[in-house]
Amino acid sequence: MYKKTTKAAVTAASAALMLTIGGCAATGTDGTTASAAPKAAASGKVDYTKMTPEALAEYLIFEAGGFKLDQPTQEGTTGRERITQDELQKACSALRDRPIDGDTAVKVNALARNSIKYPEGGIKLGDWKNGRKLAWSGFGFRMGHKNDDHSKGDPGGNCYNCHQLATDRTGGTIGPSLTGYGRVRGTSEATLKYTYEMIYDPHMYFPCTKMPRMGANGMLRQDQIADIMAYLLDPESPVNALPADPNAPVN
Amino acid sequence: MFKKLLYALPLALAVPGIATAANDYADMAPEEILQALIDETQSPYLSQSEQNLMMMPDNPAQFVAEEGEELFMTPRGPKNATLEGCDFGKGPGVLEGAYVELPRYFADTGRVMDLESRLVHCMMTLQGFTKDDKPIKKRHGSNSDMMKLQTYIGMQSNGMLWNPPMDHPLEKAMRDAGEVMFYRRAGSADFSCQACHGDTGKRIRASVLPNMQVPEEWTKAVSWPAERAGHQNVRSSQHRLRGCYWQMRHPMIKNGSDASIAMISFWTDAARGQPAILPDMKR
Numbered sequence: 001m002y003k004k005t006t007k008a009a010v011t012a013a014s015a016a017l018m019l020t021i022g023g024c025a026a027t028g029t030d031g032t033t034a035s036a037a038p039k040a041a042a043s044g045k046v047d048y049t050k051m052t053p054e055a056l057a058e059y060l061i062f063e064a065g066g067f068k069l070d071q072p073t074q075e076g077t078t079g080r081e082r083i084t085q086d087e088l089q090k091a092c093s094a095l096r097d098r099p100i101d102g103d104t105a106v107k108v109n110a111l112a113r114n115s116i117k118y119p120e121g122g123i124k125l126g127d128w129k130n131g132r133k134l135a136w137s138g139f140g141f142r143m144g145h146k147n148d149d150h151s152k153g154d155p156g157g158n159c160y161n162c163h164q165l166a167t168d169r170t171g172g173t174i175g176p177s178l179t180g181y182g183r184v185r186g187t188s189e190a191t192l193k194y195t196y197e198m199i200y201d202p203h204m205y206f207p208c209t210k211m212p213r214m215g216a217n218g219m220l221r222q223d224q225i226a227d228i229m230a231y232l233l234d235p236e237s238p239v240n241a242l243p244a245d246p247n248a249p250v251n
Numbered sequence: 252m253f254k255k256l257l258y259a260l261p262l263a264l265a266v267p268g269i270a271t272a273a274n275d276y277a278d279m280a281p282e283e284i285l286q287a288l289i290d291e292t293q294s295p296y297l298s299q300s301e302q303n304l305m306m307m308p309d310n311p312a313q314f315v316a317e318e319g320e321e322l323f324m325t326p327r328g329p330k331n332a333t334l335e336g337c338d339f340g341k342g343p344g345v346l347e348g349a350y351v352e353l354p355r356y357f358a359d360t361g362r363v364m365d366l367e368s369r370l371v372h373c374m375m376t377l378q379g380f381t382k383d384d385k386p387i388k389k390r391h392g393s394n395s396d397m398m399k400l401q402t403y404i405g406m407q408s409n410g411m412l413w414n415p416p417m418d419h420p421l422e423k424a425m426r427d428a429g430e431v432m433f434y435r436r437a438g439s440a441d442f443s444c445q446a447c448h449g450d451t452g453k454r455i456r457a458s459v460l461p462n463m464q465v466p467e468e469w470t471k472a473v474s475w476p477a478e479r480a481g482h483q484n485v486r487s488s489q490h491r492l493r494g495c496y497w498q499m500r501h502p503m504i505k506n507g508s509d510a511s512i513a514m515i516s517f518w519t520d521a522a523r524g525q526p527a528i529l530p531d532m533k534r
Contacts (some may be wrong), residue, residue, distance in 0.1 A: 048509075049420040053427035056514070057435065060428055066510025071502040079502025081439040092441075096434045097449055097464070132290075141439045141500045144493075161455055173454045174447070212440035219439055 071143055074150050075218060079143065087111055092208035098214050100208045108207035115201045115216040123192045124226055131231030132238070134224055135159040136169060140217060157199075157220055162211070166238035167229070175211060182233035183240040195232060199225050276526035277410035282307035284410055284528050288467050295452040296468045299459040303480070303532055312478040312485045312530035313404050314503060315393045319403025322396055327386070328378030337373035339366070339404065340416075350408035351527050354516045356419040361466025363425045365515045367489050368507045370400055402476040402485050402530050409529040413470060413522040422516070425509065432510070433463070442499040444465045450473075458534065463521050470525035474519050477531035485530065487516050 046064075048056055060066045061083065069080040085093065088111045100108075133156070133194020142148045148155065163178045164171035166221050171177075185191045197204050200215030213221045220228070231237050255464045276284050282304055289298045323334045339349035340357070354365040360372060371387055374380045380387050386396040393399075409411050416424050436443040444463070447455065451462040461472035465497055475488040496504045 009335045041398070048428075051424070053424070053431045056424060056428040057431035060508070060510040060513055061432070064509050065505055066508045067496075067501070067505060068503040073502075082439065083501050085435070085437050089436040089441055090337050092433050093443065097445060142497050143502045145499045145503075170457045170512045173452075174450075174460075210442075211444045212442070217439050217441065 002233055063182045068143075073143065073146070074147060074155075082143070088203060088213075095208060105207040108203050112201045112203035112207070112213075112216075115213070116197055116204065117200070117215070118196070119222045119226070123189075123229075125187070125192070125230040125233055126223060126226030126228075126235040128227070128230035128234040128239075131227035131229070132166070134220075134228050135165055135231055154224070155219065157214060157224065159228065166241070167243070168238060178232060179239065181239055182235060182237065183242075185233070187233050191233070192229070195229050196225065199228065210234075260339060276412075279410050279526075280308070281310070281409060281528045283318040285471065285527050285531075287524075289473070290357055292465075292467045294465070294468050296346070296459045296461045297471060300534065303534070307482070307532050310478050310530055310532050311393070312476060312532070313406075315399050315476075315485045316406045316530060319399035319401070322399055323403055328374070328380045328384075330377065330379035331376045332379075334370075334373055334377065334400070336377050337370070339369055346404055346407040347413065348408055348411045350405045350529070351411045352415055354422075354425070354512050354519065355416045356421050362509075363419075363421050363512055363516060365507075365512050366401055366404060367397070368485060368512065370404070372468055373506065390487070391484070392494050393483075398476060398485050398487060401487055405476050405527075405529045408527050410526050412524050412526055413473075413519055415516060415519045415523070416447055417520070425513045426516040426520050429513035429515070429520075433517055437532050440498040440500045440503075444495065444499075463518070466522050468526045469518070470522040471531060473522050474531040475527040476529070479533055481534055 022159035046059070051059065062069065062080070067079055067083065069078060073079065073082050088108055091108055095104065110150040134154070135157055136159060137154075137156025138158040139153055140148050140150065159165060160169060160171040162172045163176070164173070165178050166180075167179060194205075199220070201213045202209045202211040203213065212219060215225060232239055234240070276287070279287065285297060285304060285307070288294070318419050335344045337343060338357075339346065340352050340355045341349045350366055353369070354363050356363050357369065364372065367390070371382070374387055375382070382388065389395040390397045415422070417426065433444045436446070447460050448463045449469075450460070451465055451468070453460050461468040463469050473488070475491055476485050479486045489511060492504055492511055493506070496502070504514075518534070
């Protein structure tokens with residue numbers, strides 16, 4: 001407990017110090033700091049060397065032709081909206097590679113709690129067979145020369161990208177293995193609620209987790225979440241198949 | 252900043268056959284450099300594909316580089332000039348070790364430039380091509396002039412240690428902005444580069460990822476141009492960067508933009524001191 005408090009205090013102090021040195025005023029909601037972004041010189045050129053790294057990064061992204069900001073997104077906005085950071089993203093980005101401090105954890109947890117929307121009629125399990133497809137599919141929301149076209153197919157959850165789920169397919173190890181997820185936990189109301197919240201906004205339990213906010217960010221619909229939850233929790237799902245008995249005779 | 256010291260300093264210093272001096276890697280073929288790094292670190296990323304190591308001696312990128320050498324020496328464009336007059340940072344026509352010192356500041360343009368943007372600059376100023384001419388416009392694919400030239404130029408730095416200059420304030424500013432971008436979480440999936448490249452030995456599906464904080468891994472990660480076996484084409488640094496942002500659910504980064512060069516500046520600095528593997532081969 002003592003260590004956490006100290007770290008939080010140190011983090012807050014160094015953040016304040018860095019803000020002072022960088023000559024930044026309070027951060028605006030768009031991430032730029034008015035006093036750190038210099039006015040263009042008479043020649044029209046901006047001096048990168050007079051900007052803080054944070055201000056220069058935002059400038060390069062949003063004002064120096066870094067990205068195709070007018071590119072249409074699948075959700076009806078443009079690239080600009082897609083990569084404008086919200087409060088949670090800003091808070092977690094500031095950690096860089098450091099473990100999370102107490103203040104950030106409290107702040108992010110509160111943001112997550114406020115974001116959770118529960119399904120009408122309560123949390124229910126859907127169809128694990130469709131959940132299996134959704135967990136495997138990495139289609140959706142990608143923006144390239146040809147954007148992923150959601151009229152051609154449902155975006156998936158891409159769960160296998162980071163997680164091992166059923167053992168008939170290879171999953172990633174960025175996140176913990178979910179093999180046997182339902183077999184271990186059962187399907188109580190508490191388990192359903194926790195599982196739903198993890199998929200909707202995992203920052204509720206793991207502030208600044210690497211896992212996407214599949215629900216809060218609109219990557220999965222309610223029916224898709226229900227199907228993926230079934231894949232995790234339905235006793236019939238291959239995620240919950242008993243492992244082969246190593247002592248059973250081979251024939 | 253906690254660097255994850257996962258690998259003990261090589262006792263390999265005492266073991267014959269392990270290259271540690273700066274010169275040794277420069278005499279080695281790309282696959283030998285990779286093998287030496289594997290022997291030194293037992294990195295799960297570096298050693299994930301025996302097949303890759305086996306295929307490297309026959310890397311198709313070598314033939315792409317040969318075609319690039321020919322293009323480089325051939326008078327071309329409205330000005331009918333070769334690229335031998337191009338200054339990649341170490342003086343006109345000096346290619347040996349030039350790529351490992353990019354991106355860098357160029358006084359004639361007042362910009363920090365990566366290999367691709369500098370090459371485009373020389374093709375325009377020395378040879379008279381315009382941005383719409385095919386030799387410049389077509390950036391991707393083994394049969395593009397751009398990839399042939401980049402692969403050839405990159406190869407002249409094989410085995411040399413990454414050493415992008417940081418003397419000019421603009422070089423430092425771009426590198427630092429790239430670092431902020433590396434950690435910048437955004438997009439539908441809240442991804443930053445660090446989400447995938449912040450740990451050792453983690454996998455996306457079946458592929459082991461390189462950790463930006465482990466230079467012995469990161470040097471292979473940033474060794475482009477490289478043959479992408481699955482694409483059957485040699486790919487550039489800019490292509491890799493674009494591919495990352497596509498998977499991250501961000502809009503497209505613009506090739507040659509200062510944002511893209513800031514990223515490449517940071518990621519090259521992160522590999523500093525390690526030998527470049529050029530041309531490389533990847534899945």
